[in-house]
Amino acid sequence: MIDKSMNPFLPYPVKIDEIITETGDHSLKTFKLVFLNKEDEEKFTFIPGQFCELSIPGKGEIPIGIASSPTEKGYLLFTVQKMGVVSGYLHSMKPGDIMGVRGPLGNWYPWDKMEGKNIVIIGGGCAFSTLRSSIVYIRAPENRKKFKQVTAVYGARCLDLLLYCDKLDEWKAGDDIDMHVTVDAIKDEETWRPEWHCNVGFVPSIVKEKVTSPADSIVIICGPPAMLKFTMPVLKDVGFTPEQIYLSLENRMKCGIGMCGRCNVGGKLVCKDGPVFSLAELGELPNET
Amino acid sequence: MTTKSFTKDALIKAADGLRKSYRVFVPVKVGKFHEFKLFEDGDKPDFEYRKTRKSPKGLIFPQSERMLEYSIDEHKPDHHIMKESPKDYSPQVVFGIRPYDAMSFKVMDVNFDTEDYKDPWWIKRYAATTLVGICRNDLDSKMFATENFSGPYDIRGLDVALYDLGDKYIAKSLTEKGEKALAAMGGNDVSAAELAAIEKLTPDTNAPQAAPTDKIKEKVxxxxxxxxxxxxxxxxxxxxxxxxxxxxxxxxxxxxxxxxxxxxxxxxxxxxxxxxxxxxxxxxxxxxxxxxxxxxxxxxxxxxxxxxxxxxxxxxxxxxxxxxxxxxxxxxxxxxxxxxxxxx
Known part of the structure; x- marks a missing residue:
């Protein structure tokens, strides 16, 4: 949450330190941001699952999940798809440029409930960012012992669209999490090939194969609507209850602090009451996403 | 709680007098409709109005408001760094507001002043605003009663209530802010008969009826x-x-x-x-x-x-x-x- 002594609409000034083009089609870039003021950095404490409003003077703000982990100190990472006015402009910015970050905003994955449990992480496409944050956080030496077995399934349409390839190498090489990467298809024209085994298939079918027991487990899941639609029945068949499954939602936002009104789903505001909801909570909300 | 009596002309003078220490907003007729505007020389406030077309919510929550400012001129040392825009939070009075409009600020306050986040502009402007409102049996047929407004003498949103007794108004302060404003308004002492008269004021038969909402809470x-x-x-x-x-x-x-x-x-x-x-x-x-x-x-x-x-x-x-x-x-x-x- 934003420090209570602050005006919640006033962004922290940050500098773009590095821009990583994540995908072959250049549609997704990760922005590494560093705080201009040390004291702002100290005030900014977050939990994986939260998001920020990236604030570009003259263009506006966009709500983007924090892709870095609190265990990665000194910077914040945001992976942004080139889509609208603000994200389009952000993609044209360069290292050294000054912009703003407002946050951290929203709630987070249910870390208190996840402690001592098996963790299943399911992500698809560009929605993998806060799950990247979560995996890095879980794998940190001070945290890994808090969780039992960790299984992650991450899918993209093709190899060129896989995010965080340096991290995928690391996670696949390690034995502390059971990491499964999948793409819908491997195209001949794609020149890059990973050094590890990459599944071919949609996320729901890989989940069906790799996630076989709901016992003592929590699922955190974030992805495009089609992936969610077809993964939910798989999880249900395995035996997961709606209370064990947590999703991260998105909606158009402006204020990010529950005041401007537009991001509601029923009586809940995605920006403030969410973005993370259990499937059980969502079942009580109107179907208007 | 203080009470004062004003003739109808004296009330306009009292509103005028408040301009020494407040920015005063009053209802004036512009074309066919009434609206609230800053009381300036030559303005003719009309406290006999029934309803402004646009609500006065913009006096605390402006239709368009500058929040932050910045420069994108890279020659400036603080370029692209956002700062709060300077604001005027000097005390203001909305003089002649109707009780339902005054109550609307309380209805909205829960959105802007929350435990987690505080909207600084709303909070400061609401705190700087004194609501002096007119209670009169002239509510129209489109209106209705809700939990947040029960009728013409519902004074929950006001700092000062002005009870219309036909040829004069009896002003009653309801809050500390109201006490201060009423002290600056002057007015005559209130007689026992006048006090008794305002006690007897009740909504007339034209007063708004409640829209039924009592069973909505229990619906899924x-x-x-x-x-x-x-x-x-x-x-x-x-x-x-x-x-x-x-x-x-x-x-x-x-x-x-x-x-x-x-x-x-x-x-x-x-x-x-x-x-x-x-x-x-x-x-x-x-x-x-x-x-x-x-x-x-x-x-x-x-x-x-x-x-x-x-x-x-x-x-x-x-x-x-x-x-x-x-x-x-x-x-x-x-x-x-x-x-x-x-x-x-």
């Missing part, structure tokens, strides 16, 4: 949401947004950046849930792309979500402006009734 959100009644309610709606702009309790806003040469402002502007752009994602997806979805959201927010979340009644003071302004006669009182009587 998803049952109401999935009801087919929304198609019928929304059928005529042309999504003009007049209801939301005139509503004294609608608080939704947009945030926009504007650049003039190399200097920029971040502005907050009233928005409306009636417009498709309000919820349109950058991807093109729109969770409320259809008219019926937007109309449903407006009424569900006002009459169900707000009620459930804050337990302070429905998000409405029954002013009837939306009823008057709607070009296709959508009537919130009928919607309350439909929701209240709804069975699955």
């Amino acid at each position: 959100v998803n049952d109401l949401f999935d009801s087919t009644m929304w198609e019928d309610i929304a059928n005529g709606c042309i999504n003009c947004g007049a209801c939301t702009f005139l509503c004294p309790t609608c608080w939704c806003f947009d945030i926009q950046d504007e650049i003039h040469k190399r200097e920029g402002d971040r502005l907050r502007i009233w928005d409306s849930c009636m417009f498709p752009l309000y919820t349109l994602h950058a991807s093109g997806h729109n969770p409320r792309g259809k008219k019926v979805q937007r109309v449903r959201n407006r009424f569900m927010h006002k009459i169900k979500y707000y009620l459930d979340k804050y337990e302070k009644g429905i998000m409405c003071v029954g002013c009837g402006r939306c009823v008057e302004a709607c070009p296709v006669n959508i009537d919130i009182r009928r919607v309350c009734e439909l929701m209240n009587n709804f069975t699955k």
